[in-house]
Amino acid sequence: MLFAFRYFRVLRVVPSVFIGGFIVSTLLAGIQLMSDSSSAESALNPVLKLQLFAASSGFQLPARRGYYDLLLTSSTARWQVAVAHCGVSIAPGLLTWMCVVLLELTVSRGNHAAAASAGTCMAFVAWSIIAWATAVFSSRTAATILWLVVMSIPGVGYLSPFAWVGANASAIRPLALFAPYAVAIAGFALALMAIARRPTPLEGSQ
Amino acid sequence: MSDVLLAALGLAARYRHREVFHDVSFELGGGQVLGIIGPNGAGKTTLLRVIAGLLAPCEGEVRVRGMPPRQAMAAGANLAYFAGEFTLPGSVRACEWGSLATGGAITPERRRIRTLSRGTRQLLGLRTVLSRPHLGLLVLDEPWEALDVDGSRWLSRTLEAKRDRGAAVVLTSHDPHDLGGICDLYLFLVSKRATLFRAHELSTAGPVTAAVLAAILERLQVDATMPLRAVSDTLSVSA
Numbered sequence: 001m002l003f004a005f006r007y008f009r010v011l012r013v014v015p016s017v018f019i020g021g022f023i024v025s026t027l028l029a030g031i032q033l034m035s036d037s038s039s040a041e042s043a044l045n046p047v048l049k050l051q052l053f054a055a056s057s058g059f060q061l062p063a064r065r066g067y068y069d070l071l072l073t074s075s076t077a078r079w080q081v082a083v084a085h086c087g088v089s090i091a092p093g094l095l096t097w098m099c100v101v102l103l104e105l106t107v108s109r110g111n112h113a114a115a116a117s118a119g120t121c122m123a124f125v126a127w128s129i130i131a132w133a134t135a136v137f138s139s140r141t142a143a144t145i146l147w148l149v150v151m152s153i154p155g156v157g158y159l160s161p162f163a164w165v166g167a168n169a170s171a172i173r174p175l176a177l178f179a180p181y182a183v184a185i186a187g188f189a190l191a192l193m194a195i196a197r198r199p200t201p202l203e204g205s206q
Numbered sequence: 207m208s209d210v211l212l213a214a215l216g217l218a219a220r221y222r223h224r225e226v227f228h229d230v231s232f233e234l235g236g237g238q239v240l241g242i243i244g245p246n247g248a249g250k251t252t253l254l255r256v257i258a259g260l261l262a263p264c265e266g267e268v269r270v271r272g273m274p275p276r277q278a279m280a281a282g283a284n285l286a287y288f289a290g291e292f293t294l295p296g297s298v299r300a301c302e303w304g305s306l307a308t309g310g311a312i313t314p315e316r317r318r319i320r321t322l323s324r325g326t327r328q329l330l331g332l333r334t335v336l337s338r339p340h341l342g343l344l345v346l347d348e349p350w351e352a353l354d355v356d357g358s359r360w361l362s363r364t365l366e367a368k369r370d371r372g373a374a375v376v377l378t379s380h381d382p383h384d385l386g387g388i389c390d391l392y393l394f395l396v397s398k399r400a401t402l403f404r405a406h407e408l409s410t411a412g413p414v415t416a417a418v419l420a421a422i423l424e425r426l427q428v429d430a431t432m433p434l435r436a437v438s439d440t441l442s443v444s445a
Contacts, residue, residue, distance in 0.1 A: 010303070010306060011295055011297075012297060015297075062295070065293065066289050066290075067295045069258075069287055069288070069289060069293055070307065070334065070335065072259075073258050073259065073286075073287040074279065075280055075284075077280060078276075199262055200255070201221065201252070201255065202252075202289055202293070
């Protein structure tokens, strides 16, 4: 399992440009929170957007290019490969979110916790996994286009994770709160099965 | 022959409705080398990916130490598989990639893989997969491709050393010159058919030469159903 984590870290499943983006987002969130400690929701919006793109790292395309051959022909089990790929893909965004939570708690001296509300947790945790699972079947480019289309469709506000950032559990209907988690679990299971069972032909040899 | 380490039983592969090959069977023991020869597009890479457990055959089965490839890998049958330099991720630093297999440094080179020459990339990929200790099965796709003289010598010496330590080796090439004299078995993959020859069937006096392999390949490209008895005719003609 450790080999799989190391492998995906070395391969930079989340490219440096995203890591830089997360660092900048954290700094900007810090500045924003220092001027207004109740502005965590707007500070988290760019982080969540970046996370949707960063977590959509894609598995099939690099696997078909042979980039994962060394890992897929090692003794590492495929489920471990899937867990490591998911973990490395979503970790930078989740860490950034955690940083913003700590910043908000520190700056507001514990008076505000919008960054750790039930809605924010759902938006970050569930949608990070949904983004990863969606991209497993395609590439980062395809997933990015998908997210841009989803974000630009009018009337998807209710379904959008951005609508729930900062919302308390009491303000969200239970179905709306738990449905994304259910979708994330189902998506993770499907993605795991795909990684475990799907063949990996080489792009150039088909 | 030593215990069977790798067995292919009636393998067939297809992409969607396009058949790549059918009825590929062979057995390979520890310390033996199998050379797969065929023209471009014959299905050599596909066959190697089936052997490595990256593709499932549509018919037949592969057994590594009596188990399906993935199960054998999980059980500790160390496999070294390399499909070529183009499968290395270009954005990774050479030294980082080299340290992936064993944790030790293969090369001090800090440049990104995409900035290296083709031969250097090929050598880096080979050195990385072959650096793992206690390898039981080596599956290498056109390993001599793009290597210079020193690289080729290093590869030949390494393969010999691994074979002498009991590893089974599977190699492919479209060029008979690469595989002449080094294999115990030769599998010709031509027109979706596989024809297996043991080295002693092709040459009773010394190693099998590239000329003999080239003559058989040429003959099979004309008639892929060439029976074994026709080999002697081919050999006498090529001699």
